[in-house]
Amino acid sequence: MKIIARCHPLLDPLLPRPLPARQALPDWLRTMPSEVEAESLGGAPVRTLKHCPPFIDALALGVMIPLATDLHIADGQVSWDWDPPNIPDAPITRAPIGLHVPEQATGAPFRLSGHMVLKFTNFWTLEAPEGWDLLFTHPLNRADLPFQTLSGVVSADRFALGYVHFPALWTDPDFSGTLPAGTPVAQVIAVPRAAPELEVTTMTPPDVDTSRDIQEALQRTPGLYRKTYRA
Template identity: 45%
Template sequence: MSLQNNNNKLTLRFRCPKELEGLLPPPVPASQGVPDWLKAMPTTAFSALNQQDEQTIKRCPPFVDAMTCGFLIPLICDLRVEDGEIIWDNDIPPGGETEFPRSPISFHDPGQVTGTPLFEADRFVIKFHNLWTIEAPDGYALFFTHPVNRFDLPFTTLSGLVDCDRYKDAWIHFPAHWHDTNFRGVLARGTPIVQCIPVKREDWTTQTSSFTTEDTQQVQALRAELRREPGLYRRKFRA
């Protein structure tokens, strides 16, 4: 099956059980999920080192483009964290023809990450539940990772690559390391828990070489142009 619109845009298909239609916060394009801190931050800030205003990362296209690539999958209900416990009130109906977890999270036994930097004998790895199945176009996998550059979140979602053009009729849940043990309060419904980025399956090789004379001239010319025009990448090279 080819998942394409009439305007030839590739499409990801998210589906949920009938009982949950209209009750789950839907996945959104990552461009619509930019955090408030990025919206509010200035584009320039004074550099004490250089004694002048310098551009902030808000003016760095690679930083922003990574954050706005693909789609964000949101937390399905509020999580309240207090006294070392995570509690919730998730008012969704039980499964009908299709069974599904009603809780927003579950846990991995710490033994499952034995030998990794995540292992702590007395701490579980949480798992965010996702109640959307995801179908990608033929030839595409989905790279699931922590929402890019979201260092403000109290957890870090583990990364994984799933062939969602083939594996499309079952849930994909998302393990995460809750790294902020001092967090107290509510992690709100709709908080992005994972970013999914389509990746076309292709075979790649590498090629290494030293600069030719022409290469050296091109590198020097571009570096000089970048020094003259700080916003050159955004104007000339950004797709």
């Protein structure tokens, strides 16, 4: 399984590269403690999210698309110092972001009052193998980012040389400063185009026994899921 990212040759020297998401884990994950005292439990020690493989696996899933250049945000205004070359043989914008008017989200349950509605420009085309789509979404579990990228799915085998840009709600109206180049703005996850079938049923008695054994073992043995059940 391979995702192919391509950029125009004139932009190649300028752009931060897409990365496997596992290489773009946030600094706060590395620095957060593994164990803390829980005041709500009388100071008893508890393990943090650093011990939760499903949480970390979501952070590390797929590919991250980085912000092309520094964005400076002050008083609700966005600016940048970036001068990419004109590209005469392709209609690619030179601006790292665009804007959406709020009316474009009429009827959607987004809280737009006082928030900017941006579109991060993606200067990379992305190709998936035949029969696979790409899910573009906000970097998973990244509530630290001052924006919320909206999710979308693209048939990236057929649209392999088209550009997919990323609408986003600016969710922190108090943010002031620089959003640096390389900040992850979208996480890309390959999904099979064929929808899975769904069967809904109840557990058999052996299922119940096995499920109970799994839950009891997880409680007894820290790290059991990672060692035994993780793919």
